[in-house]
Amino acid sequence: MFKGEQQKNGDFAFIKSLIFTHVDPEQGVLLIYDIVCQYIIYLLERIGKHLPPGLIIDAAIGLFHVHAHKDQCFFQYATTFIPGAGVVAGEILESLWSTLNSISPTARTATLAHRAEMLDDHTTDSNHKKMIGMVSGLRRSYRRSVDMLDHAQTYYQNLTNEAGRTAVEKWTNDIERVESTRKEEIERATVNRGVVAMDIYAAKLPGITPENQLTPVIPSSPLASWMELSLVVEEKQ
Numbered sequence: 001m002f003k004g005e006q007q008k009n010g011d012f013a014f015i016k017s018l019i020f021t022h023v024d025p026e027q028g029v030l031l032i033y034d035i036v037c038q039y040i041i042y043l044l045e046r047i048g049k050h051l052p053p054g055l056i057i058d059a060a061i062g063l064f065h066v067h068a069h070k071d072q073c074f075f076q077y078a079t080t081f082i083p084g085a086g087v088v089a090g091e092i093l094e095s096l097w098s099t100l101n102s103i104s105p106t107a108r109t110a111t112l113a114h115r116a117e118m119l120d121d122h123t124t125d126s127n128h129k130k131m132i133g134m135v136s137g138l139r140r141s142y143r144r145s146v147d148m149l150d151h152a153q154t155y156y157q158n159l160t161n162e163a164g165r166t167a168v169e170k171w172t173n174d175i176e177r178v179e180s181t182r183k184e185e186i187e188r189a190t191v192n193r194g195v196v197a198m199d200i201y202a203a204k205l206p207g208i209t210p211e212n213q214l215t216p217v218i219p220s221s222p223l224a225s226w227m228e229l230s231l232v233v234e235e236k237q
Contacts, residue, residue: 010039011047018052025055030082032090034065037073058082058183062090075201076186083179087145096126174200 040059061077079085178197
């Protein structure tokens with residue numbers, strides 16, 4: 001691969017995944033990618049001619065990465081707020097870090113070629129174990145999801161009773177309204193850098209305005225200044 005995370009690498013992987021998984025255009029696709037807020041902008045212009053006709057692509061950011069984005073990305077792209085996405089993390093490579101940390105002392109002193117082979121061997125072994133343990137793993141996940149559903153329903157009912165019917169009806173109407181136009185508004189706001197209806201999920205404290213927020217801390221060292229600049233650049237992306 002080329003140095004860095006270039007979009008053409010993601011484009012190739014996305015097209016091939018559609019081909020080999022035989023995705024039906026009518027079912028649509030949920031594309032979960034850690035920088036999808038940037039990647040999705042000109043996706044159709046880059047590879048639209050290679051996609052199945054009529055395929056609807058919805059974009060999301062995995063829960064591991066979305067919290068490192070600005071708040072606007074969280075409400076627009078987190079799988080938590082996408083109808084039909086379910087409870088999904090959206091990442092798999094990052095979940096291997098804790099396991100691969102055990103080989104880091106050996107990999108640290110290895111040559112580049114040996115290090116690559118070592119990582120390939122361990123990740124291939126991980127994939128093989130997942131494949132042969134898929135049935136038992138899905139059974140555990142199903143039992144856990146049933147238990148989580150019971151707890152979620154109980155929590156939701158208690159919260160509904162405490163909030164009152166008027167507030168719940170208003171919240172339900174607001175959510176249904178923004179969900180019905182979510183994809184179109186996000187696409188429009190992505191190009192125009194505007195505010196979309198999904199931002200209603202953001203908690204707002206009454207009386208808090210940009211003028212009376214806490215004064216930012218002035219960096220006291222060159223390193224702190226560099227970090228402050230990095231955060232500003234990230235926020236403007």
